[in-house]
Amino acid sequence: MDLSIPAEDTAAAAAFDRFCQEKIAPRAHAVDHTGVIPPESWRELADMGFFKVHHAEADGGLTVPWVVRAMMQESLAKACAATFLSTGASIGLCGAPLARFGTAAQKQRWLKPIIDGDKVGCFALTEPGAGTDAASIQCQARKVAGGWVLGGDKALITNAPVADVAVVFAVTDKDAGVGGVTMFVVDLSLRGVSRSRPYKKMGLRGSATGGLTFDDVRLSDDDVVGEVGQGFLQAMQTLELGRVGMCHFALGIADAAYEASKRYAMERRAFGKPIGRLQAVHFKIADMKVEIDGARLMARQVAWRLAQGEDLGVLPSVAKTYATEMAVRVTDMAVQIHGGWGYTDDFVVERLFRDARLGPIGEGTSEIQRELIARALLDG
Numbered sequence: 401m402d403l404s405i406p407a408e409d410t411a412a413a414a415a416f417d418r419f420c421q422e423k424i425a426p427r428a429h430a431v432d433h434t435g436v437i438p439p440e441s442w443r444e445l446a447d448m449g450f451f452k453v454h455h456a457e458a459d460g461g462l463t464v465p466w467v468v469r470a471m472m473q474e475s476l477a478k479a480c481a482a483t484f485l486s487t488g489a490s491i492g493l494c495g496a497p498l499a500r501f502g503t504a505a506q507k508q509r510w511l512k513p514i515i516d517g518d519k520v521g522c523f524a525l526t527e528p529g530a531g532t533d534a535a536s537i538q539c540q541a542r543k544v545a546g547g548w549v550l551g552g553d554k555a556l557i558t559n560a561p562v563a564d565v566a567v568v569f570a571v572t573d574k575d576a577g578v579g580g581v582t583m584f585v586v587d588l589s590l591r592g593v594s595r596s597r598p599y600k601k602m603g604l605r606g607s608a609t610g611g612l613t614f615d616d617v618r619l620s621d622d623d624v625v626g627e628v629g630q631g632f633l634q635a636m637q638t639l640e641l642g643r644v645g646m647c648h649f650a651l652g653i654a655d656a657a658y659e660a661s662k663r664y665a666m667e668r669r670a671f672g673k674p675i676g677r678l679q680a681v682h683f684k685i686a687d688m689k690v691e692i693d694g695a696r697l698m699a700r701q702v703a704w705r706l707a708q709g710e711d712l713g714v715l716p717s718v719a720k721t722y723a724t725e726m727a728v729r730v731t732d733m734a735v736q737i738h739g740g741w742g743y744t745d746d747f748v749v750e751r752l753f754r755d756a757r758l759g760p761i762g763e764g765t766s767e768i769q770r771e772l773i774a775r776a777l778l779d780g
């Protein structure tokens with residue numbers, strides 16, 4: 401595995417990191433408090449080419465090495481994890497399956513404006529009664545002449561309260577099990593679509609999460625993405641790359657907590673010296689570094705294998721489990737280092753601690769990742 405990064409790639413990633421620190425990070429506190437990502441953040445990220453680097457040139461994207469993409473994602477998550485999550489749901493969870501399985505017409509109508517930052521997408525798999533057990537979704541699409549009629553509820557969907565378009569997974573054949581699920585691209589301004597208000601969440605408050613209800617929504621045959629009956633497989637393939645994104649989400653948050661803790665440990669004094677010189681704090685800083693570097697090595701291994709076009713196997717599950725649980729541990733240490741002040745929103749670590757908690761839940765819980773890893777190891 402060659403982990404060296406050419407100078408021009410380092411420079412491109414560094415320029416994006418500067419942009420994130422100068423423009424996105426100063427807005428993160430307000431994003432958390434108002435629950436809104438300012439439109440200028442979407443615009444500027446689009447103008448910086450951040451949405452393009454996730455897509456092929458043939459689809460209007462921009463080819464950059466996987467490792468640069470990884471570094472850019474980490475920079476954005478470090479600056480504002482809520483902005484990372486919402487933009488990622490649009491360009492990745494919604495945009496990636498459209499790019500991979502969509503028709504030229506679907507790409508022109510939906511993917512292009514998502515990449516250009518003009519429209520927001522979401523990925524609607526989870527339902528009130530079906531999360532981890534995604535095969536038991538109840539949302540249904542009934543075949544009618546010339547199209548489909550969609551009915552049912554989706555829940556816990558990133559961007560649902562604000563999105564223009566959704567990729568929606570619905571049962572089209574009740575007797576076919578996972579082979580009876582189909583992916584549709586749904587214009588959320590259609591009659592019969594309604595959305596919940598954004599949920600009040602523990603963290604990532606600027607990233608609007610909500611529910612979608614489809615009440616006899618009329619779709620055309622052209623709204624099927626890929627083939628009828630392939631939706632479950634397509635969802636799982638999309639989530640595999642989503643897990644890679646969650647590694648960078650976790651790394652960005654952990655790195656921000658680590659940086660803030662190093663600063664605070666040398667500023668805050670107790671017993672006549674900076675608390676960073678007290679062994680208990682000293683060791684926490686070292687532990688944070690060990691944890692982050694381990695997770696980053698795994699994330700870089702994923703990027704390297706993607707660049708080689710290699711099958712990733714269970715690596716995304718391994719890396720996602722480690723990185724997201726690492727971020728929970730690291731942000732917990734960061735709050736502890738900040739003492740009582742770490743429990744107030746005067747310090748960034750309070751938000752980072754709350755934001756990190758999504759990691760072991762979203763895009764497949766830690767429990768289901770362990771299930772997938774163990775099954776692959778034991779069953780071969």
Ligand SMILES: Cc1cc2nc3c(=O)[nH]c(=O)nc-3n(C[C@H](O)[C@H](O)[C@H](O)COP(=O)(O)OP(=O)(O)OC[C@H]3O[C@@H](n4cnc5c(N)ncnc54)[C@H](O)[C@@H]3O)c2cc1C
Pocket residue numbers: 489493522523524525526529530531532533555556557558559601604609758761762763764765766767768771
């Ligand atoms: C902020 C946020 C954003 C989200 N965004 C999206 C989105 O954009 N699109 C989308 O479709 N979904 C989204 N989700 C939903 C998310 O993917 C689900 O919450 C997650 O998959 C878990 O499903 P659940 O909440 O129904 O929990 P459940 O499936 O009910 O799980 C509850 C507990 O049981 C455990 N469990 C369940 N099955 C097993 C098993 N077989 N073995 C061991 N343990 C098990 C789980 O690990 C968990 O600890 C989002 C969730 C949040 C919180």
